[in-house]
Amino acid sequence: MTTLDATAPQGPAAPQRRRLGDVLVEKGLLLPEDLDLALTEQRNPDAPRRRLGQILVALNLVTEAELGQCLAELLGLESVDLSKVVPAPDVVRLLPRAVAERTCVLVLDRTPEYMLVAAADPTNVLALDDVKLYTRTPELHVVVGMESQIRDQLARAWSLTADSSQVSAMVEDVAPEEDGDGTAQQVVSDDDAPIVKLVNRILSDAVRLRASDIHLESQREGLRVRFRVDGLLRDVMQAPKRVGPSVVSRIKIISGLDISERRIPQDGRTRITVDGAAIDCRVSTLPSLHGEKIVIRLLTRGDAVPSLDSLGFEPEQLATFERALSVPQGLVLITGPTGSGKTNTLYAAIHATMSPEKNIVTLEDPVEVQLPGITQVQVHAKVGMTFAAGLRSILRQDPDIVLIGEVRDTETAELALKASMTGHLVLTTLHTNSAVAALTRLIDMGAAPFLVASSLTASIAQRLVRKPCDSCADGYIPDEQTLVLLGLTIEDILDATPLKGTGCPDCGGTGYRGRTAVYEVLDVDPDMRNILMRDPSEAALLEQARRTGMLTLRDSALLKAMRGETTFEEVVRVTAG
Secondary structure (H helix, E strand, O other), X not given: OOOOOOOOXXXXXXXXXXXXXXHHHHOXXXXXXXXXXXXXXXXXXXXXXXXXXXXXXXXXXXXXXXXXXXXXXXXXXXXXXXXHOOOOHHHHOOOOHXXXXXXXXXXXXXXXXXXXXXXXXXXXXXXXXXXXXXXXXXXXXXXXXXXXHHHHHHHHHOOOXXXXXXXXXXXXXXXXXXXXXXXXXXXXXXXXXXXXXXXXXXXXXXXXXXXXXXXXXXXXXXXXXXXXXXXXXXXXXXXXXHHHHHHHHHHHHHHOOOOOOOOOOEEEEEEEEEOOEEEEEEXXXXXXXXXXXXXXXXXXXXXXXXXXXXXXXXXXXXXXXXXXXXXXXXXXXXXXXXXXXXXXXXXXXXXXXXXXXXXXXXXXXXXXXXXXXXXXXXXXXXXXXXXXXXXXXXXXXXXXXXXXXXXXXXXXHHHHHHHHHOOOEEEEEEOOOOHHHHHHHHHHOOOOHHHHHHHEEEEEEEEEEEEEOOOOEEEOOOOHHHHHHOXXXXXXXXXXXXXXXXXXXXXXXXXXXXXXXXXEEEEOOHHHHHHHHHOOOHHHHHHHHHHOOOOXXXXXXXXXXXXXXXXXXXXXXXXXX
């Protein structure tokens, strides 16, 4: 049952003389010249037919929320914020999915007298007639909802997370065969509809939930499916054990892997399409006690690489980073543990420096994001194509900028340092805990201190923190224990505006939706180079960095927490004191 107050059936009111554009102008949400622009676009015979509201939102002239409220006022209807309404999945599914998506209508509730529905366009009488026909409902009570929220709710209602009984129903006819050694095995073809549908549903649900990884684990009890969303794993579903080999085989087929080989790990790639968007996937298999485990990494598309100023840098940090990227030669280090967003920062940096006048070559293991306009090289250690060997070859290709996926050994470190001294800008990553530790790590790997001092331009450490969900975020005061761990008192946050999500459908009840990066940017200036030459210890380097006003990871995270861009609990979880 929904929380909306709907006591009497009502249909869309008869259209009034005022038009939607007039209401938006009257309310000061739209300028008359912007309305003329949208109307001209609507009348363009070469453009697809769209409603005025769709054009206004597409041109960023009004928001969906403003459009919905004005449309509701114009038609004499209620508007609804679907981020705060949780219709039962079985109620939503009273209308067939194809009809719901075509008409953009969401069923919210049903009574013996009428059905309550949210529609993005309540003036579409034909669509509402279709809803009546398919649901056999004589009366509709219509409220106005945002199109994006309606589509999100429809996807959620038909997702595997909404109703686990769908899994059993989807695969009830699948029975594994016994091979010669008594092990269950099944080769899945495109004609094996239940498994194909199940795998497609898992992949599409992961994309819609903004997952970065999909984990499919063969266990004694069955096939466990988990999604990594905003850095943390969530249980999604448990499928019957008998379908595990079939699901693994299906994923191997679409990834170009050998389905007959189950004793050794394999790696592959594939591309899927969800809601019209193509997503690149990296697939990894691992033999385990009860069958193979598969992890699918959903990769960022080259055309979706973020800009540098959207990553989360503080203004001074961004200025330092951009200065380091603007010099013709030097070494820029990005450090942090696995999953801290280093690759994203590297690609954003490459994207910001790309131009026809520059030859950019990358050396990666593996190539995660395919960027047009640059040369990307894959490391193959088995055939001798190591980072060191690849870097030697790249330096003979007349590069201006070189991206090295990771410095793993002394030879690669020395080559990277020497390349940065001979007219190349080199970007690379290291696995260290802080920006200062990256300098000492290079020296510990065998690089001469004078080489590090003369080559290094900047060292950047980063972590990812979760952001409060926009739909349910509210002001809060962190508990005393959290403040003590951060070395703060309640007086320190009196001028802050901390926010924390309370949990809603948009964030899956977690209170968090999306992530942002926090950075520690060390500018290797002449004073820092002198310290490197005299006393290259971490303590001495850290003291010099603090003298120059470097923000640590915790400092940067606390600034974000004070502004409500993350929570104080996330600062404790992600950063060290």
